[in-house]
Amino acid sequence: MSMRTDFDFIEQWINPGSRILDLACGDGTLLKNLQRHKQVEGYGLEIDQNNITAAIANGVNVVETDLDSGLSQFPDNSFDAVVMTQALQVMQNPHLVLDEMLRIGKKCIVTFPNFGNWRARVSLLINGRMPVTKQLAYQWYDTPNIHFCTVKDFEALCAELNIHIDHREFVAERMPDRQLKGICPNLFSNTAIYLLSK
Amino acid sequence: MPDITPENFAGNTVGIVTPQTLNFDEPLELACGRTLPNYQLVIETYGELNSDNSNAILICHALSGSHHAAGYHSEDDKKPGWWENHIGPGKPFDTNRFFIVCPNNLGGCHGSTGPNSINPETEKPWGVDFPPLRARDWVQSQARLADRLGINQWAAVAGGSLGGMQAMRWALEYPDRIRHALVIASAMKLSAQNIAFNEIARNAIKSDPDFRDGHFLEDNTLPRNGLALARMIGHVTYLSDELMGNKFGRELRSGSFQQGQDTPVEFQVESYLRHQGDAFSSNFDANTYMLMTKALDYFDLAREYGNDPVKAFSNASCDFLVVSFSTDWRFAPERSEEIVKALIDANKNVSYAAIDSNLGHDAFLLPNERYEQVLHAYMGRIANDQASDSQASTAEETTS
Numbered sequence: 001m002s003m004r005t006d007f008d009f010i011e012q013w014i015n016p017g018s019r020i021l022d023l024a025c026g027d028g029t030l031l032k033n034l035q036r037h038k039q040v041e042g043y044g045l046e047i048d049q050n051n052i053t054a055a056i057a058n059g060v061n062v063v064e065t066d067l068d069s070g071l072s073q074f075p076d077n078s079f080d081a082v083v084m085t086q087a088l089q090v091m092q093n094p095h096l097v098l099d100e101m102l103r104i105g106k107k108c109i110v111t112f113p114n115f116g117n118w119r120a121r122v123s124l125l126i127n128g129r130m131p132v133t134k135q136l137a138y139q140w141y142d143t144p145n146i147h148f149c150t151v152k153d154f155e156a157l158c159a160e161l162n163i164h165i166d167h168r169e170f171v172a173e174r175m176p177d178r179q180l181k182g183i184c185p186n187l188f189s190n191t192a193i194y195l196l197s198k
Numbered sequence: 199m200p201d202i203t204p205e206n207f208a209g210n211t212v213g214i215v216t217p218q219t220l221n222f223d224e225p226l227e228l229a230c231g232r233t234l235p236n237y238q239l240v241i242e243t244y245g246e247l248n249s250d251n252s253n254a255i256l257i258c259h260a261l262s263g264s265h266h267a268a269g270y271h272s273e274d275d276k277k278p279g280w281w282e283n284h285i286g287p288g289k290p291f292d293t294n295r296f297f298i299v300c301p302n303n304l305g306g307c308h309g310s311t312g313p314n315s316i317n318p319e320t321e322k323p324w325g326v327d328f329p330p331l332r333a334r335d336w337v338q339s340q341a342r343l344a345d346r347l348g349i350n351q352w353a354a355v356a357g358g359s360l361g362g363m364q365a366m367r368w369a370l371e372y373p374d375r376i377r378h379a380l381v382i383a384s385a386m387k388l389s390a391q392n393i394a395f396n397e398i399a400r401n402a403i404k405s406d407p408d409f410r411d412g413h414f415l416e417d418n419t420l421p422r423n424g425l426a427l428a429r430m431i432g433h434v435t436y437l438s439d440e441l442m443g444n445k446f447g448r449e450l451r452s453g454s455f456q457q458g459q460d461t462p463v464e465f466q467v468e469s470y471l472r473h474q475g476d477a478f479s480s481n482f483d484a485n486t487y488m489l490m491t492k493a494l495d496y497f498d499l500a501r502e503y504g505n506d507p508v509k510a511f512s513n514a515s516c517d518f519l520v521v522s523f524s525t526d527w528r529f530a531p532e533r534s535e536e537i538v539k540a541l542i543d544a545n546k547n548v549s550y551a552a553i554d555s556n557l558g559h560d561a562f563l564l565p566n567e568r569y570e571q572v573l574h575a576y577m578g579r580i581a582n583d584q585a586s587d588s589q590a591s592t593a594e595e596t597t598s
Contacts, residue, residue: 019545043542049568056519056549056575059583063538063550073539 006085006111007033009169009193013109014038018080021045021104023067023097024087028055035060068092074104085111086191089145095157098196102163108196114170116150116186117177135173135190151186158196167195211278211286212244212293215269219309222342226304229332235318239343240265240309241301244285245293247347252584254349255291256340257281257300258357258364261432261490262482264308267300268293283565290573291356295581299347304339305331305489313485314415326412326485333360333367333497340364341372353580356380358562359529360490363497366537369514370499378580379514380573382521383562385533386499386507386540392528395435396491399428403484412485425484426475433474438525438558442467500540507540517547519576521569523561524554549576 007030014020016038022031025044028051034040045065046052055062065071068091082105084097089112091097101108113135123131130140138145149157151170158165170189172181181188217240226234242265247254257267259280268285270278279300285291291298302310305328313328344352355365355376362384369379388396403409406424410417434442446467453463503510518541522534531552541548551572555561561569 041545043548049571052549052551053568053571053575056551056572057579059579061547061549063542063548064552073535075543078543 005171006191006193009171010034010083010085010109010111011037013107013167013195014040014081016040018042019078021074021079021082023082023084023101024090025055025060025062026051026085028058028060028062030083030085031055031060032058067097071097071100071104076103077106079105081105081107081109083109085109086113088112089147089149091147094147094149095161098157098163099161102196102198106197107166109194110196111191111193112149112154113145114151114186114189114192115148116152117190118187121187151189151192154192154194158194162198164197165194166197169193210288211282212269214272214275215242215244215266215279216271217242217265217309220343220346222339222346224342226335226339226342228329228335230330232329234304234311234329237304237311237339238309238315239301239304239311239339241299241343242266242268242279243300243347244268244298245296247297247349248588250588251348251350252353252588253295253581254297254299254344254347254352256344256352256355256368257285257291257298258336258340258355258361259300259303260357260359260361261494262429262478262487263361264306265300265302265310266308268298280563283563284570284573290570290577292577292581296353296577299343299349301340301343303331303336303490305486305493307483307486312483313412313489314483323415324485325415326488328485328489330496331489331493333363333493334371336364336493337367337371340368341375344375350375352376353584354378354380354577356382357384358382359384359559360494360497363494363499366499367497369516369518370510373513373515376516378517378519378576380519380521380576381534381537383523383526383529383534383559384520384537385529386537387497387501388495389533393495395431395528396495399431400488400491402427402431403488406484409484412488414484420479421484422476422479425479425482425487426472428484428487429478429482430471430475433471435528436559438527438556440525440556441558444556446470507536508543511540511544511546514541514544514546518549519572520548520550521562521572522550522552523557523559523569524552525556526559526561528559 018040020040020042022044025046028044031042031044044062046062047066052062082101088094120131170181170185171191172178172189177188219238219240221238223236263280266279267281268279287294302308305312313324317324355368357365362381365379365381368376403424406421408419409421449466451464451466451469453461500507500510520534520538522531538550553569555566557564
């Protein structure tokens with residue numbers, strides 16, 4: 001198992017030899033794993049300079065791209081899967097990015113931090129301050145995370161955009177959340193993982 | 199650029215280098231239909247070729263470059279080779295790991311056969327009669343150079359600007375002989391504006407009465423003024439507005455705008471440009487300048503592939519690194535992004551870095567922390583792949 005559990009779910013959903021586009025690919029770890037385990041061909045898009053250098057050193061294809069300025073350079077259905085892990089919340093227009101992902105990819109995989117988790121809710125309720133957790137370790141004024149959503153919010157958006165949810169998985173790090181996430185994922189999961197199609 | 203003087207040679211430079219001259223007697227058929235019966239190439243090499251000849255890097259120079267890419271020619275040499283910032287021990291093109299080869303291109307004026315060589319048929323300098331060359335002619339001559347050096351496949355072919363065009367042409371012409379192409383501040387073809395600047399530069403040269411329609415060597419003259427003017431025009435376009443503003447602003451070198459004064463005013467930038475032009479015109483050949491700018495103008499990577507860059511790149515089998523610089527307006531980032539898009543659509547391995555720089559097109563020659571990190575990361579990966587490949591082949595040999 002790799003460090004990030006969302007990566008393990010993603011790997012299960014990727015067919016061997018697929019052509020993959022990884023939006024906000026970070027240092028290329030996911031693509032590198034997918035190249036090793038699933039023999040994928042793929043490109044990562046990234047804007048952070050240090051991540052780009054790290055991805056190059058990691059031996060993956062990384063293309064400097066500002067996702068907020070659009071993905072019109074990619075033809076329709078040109079990838080088997082378009083993946084975006086933990087980056088939906090930093091997009092200027094998450095709904096447009098989702099739409100573009102489903103135009104370019106035959107399927108899409110999206111993972112995001114669930115802001116509906118009870119720890120975030122309690123933090124705001126009790127302290128009256130924006131939650132700062134280990135996973136979301138920014139103050140409100142310096143956070144790159146400008147579009148947080150909950151599991152419910154995300155599914156409502158999918159319904160609005162006519163996006164079909166093929167699979168969903170939830171990750172919770174601590175007890176008792178790990179036992180309860182199945183009953184109420186919106187309250188107990190830290191990370192939500194979706195496999196989507198049009 | 200910090201001056202690395204011979205006194206602090208140690209560590210970060212290849213030090214003193216000696217060019218070699220190689221003669222080729224096999225005729226070279228050129229894209230224009232003419233044939234060079236024989237020719238010579240002047241080259242420099244840095245580092246050592248490894249035992250399986252797999253660590254060789256070809257560096258292709260741009261418009262005004264030469265074979266002198268790194269190091270110094272003597273103890274007293276004040277100026278290192280043109281890519282000294284990036285070639286040397288511990289630098290991105292690490293001479294401890296790679297064998298680096300840089301030829302002066304055919305048609306050049308630094309020792310390889312060109313307009314100021316003697317035409318064997320007339321026993322006079324070729325001058326303007328030297329055959330026009332295209333990037334593919336250089337690539338072909340470089341392939342013969344590789345044969346001569348025992349290099350079956352380059353670990354990488356790298357170049358900026360016109361050098362990047364050669365790297366791309368290499369990828370299409372000899373797909374089995376190149377593992378990586380580094381295409382820096384380049385383009386698949388020049389824009390109309392870009393061709394226009396080159397035409398102005400050529401006209402500056404032609405309008406110098408000492409150009410003598412290109413036969414100035416026979417007449418023992420040199421079109422210094424025309425060539426200097428051509429260089430001034432080129433130089434302005436290789437820099438950015440911001441850089442010139444920062445460097446010179448409206449500073450005066452002499453004179454004053456004070457009321458009642460009638461002294462002639464000279465801006466710093468005027469004196470700088472004149473110096474650049476003069477320095478260039480005393481060590482560059484006007485016919486080479488014409489030839490190189492035309493090779494730039496005529497280059498069109500996809501022309502013979504139905505003008506379809508995806509189809510063109512489908513012939514490549516190497517991996518690519520593409521790099522652009524934000525204030526480069528002669529080889530703008532958009533041109534690099536077109537290359538990247540075509541490569542992705544052709545399903546080729548490519549990485550792309552868009553470097554923030556205020557240095558214009560010349561940024562590809564100059565120090566820049568992020569640019570160096572990107573080159574280091576990419577070249578490091580090539581060196582590591584090579585190390586694991588040779589380990590694997592050693593293991594194979596031991597087991598078989």
